[in-house]
Amino acid sequence: MMAERKPFAPRETVEQVEEGNLLAPKFDANGLLPVVTTDAGNGDVLMMGVMNEEALLRTIRTGEAHYWSRSRKCLWHKGATSGLVQKVVEMRIDDDQDAVWLRVAVDGGASCHVGYRSCFYRAVPTGAEDIPVELSFTETGKVFDPKEVYGDAPNPTQL
Template sequence: MDWLEQLRWDERGLIPAIAQDHESGEVLMVAWMNRESLAETAETGRAVYYSRSRRRLWRKGEESGHVQRVHELRVDCDQDVVLLKVAQLGGIACHTGRRSCFYLRLEDGEWRAVEPVLKDPDAIYGKESP
């Protein structure tokens, strides 16, 4: 059986994908993959996701230059979540200019940014980013 067919894709043909730093174990981001993006990732060693908002493949770093080099691909026990162990080139995974997308922490009933912006998103993308 084809390794892609062994996975449990959702009704849209997507599977969640977690990007984790291959050295530190830090979770950098969560995105979605379809069969095409996962196959390309496995073939090239570069993280490729599926953008639900753009409805197309999203090669991580295509605009920002912050590419993810994949060291290892894993799947969970239910085969419905993919884990990518990556090297985050440029040190920034989040479109907000932070190392990780998980920079908000719940404190006293409010979400507070607890990680610094490493690079202004305007400087990365040349436009205003959230």
């Protein structure tokens, strides 16, 4: 009987993890890795998400971004519903292999379910003394209307 092949290398030593040439990701206690996703063209941060083992493997194998939805508790192929697919131009892992950076090209030009191009569409002022802190919008308009794309589906963001 053949032994089951593990998709990732075991984490054996600090040197192997930090200086080795094999992917040995360190998932957190919930089995997740944080992922920062940026626009491959201009470097803008589009979103921050998480991947579980399956999402990481599917992203590697398909070249399209897959995430784990913490609010819906399911695998999520970015753009499967909206058509705003993130095609991976480059994928990197940090030094201790516990965070991923994706550089992507996005079909349709947007990555945020709210309709903006980026999920980071508001700025937080520094040095503000007024409470509550007032945010300022960094994007002037939405790329798409979420109600047209998603209908009346509940917002996946849990308050």
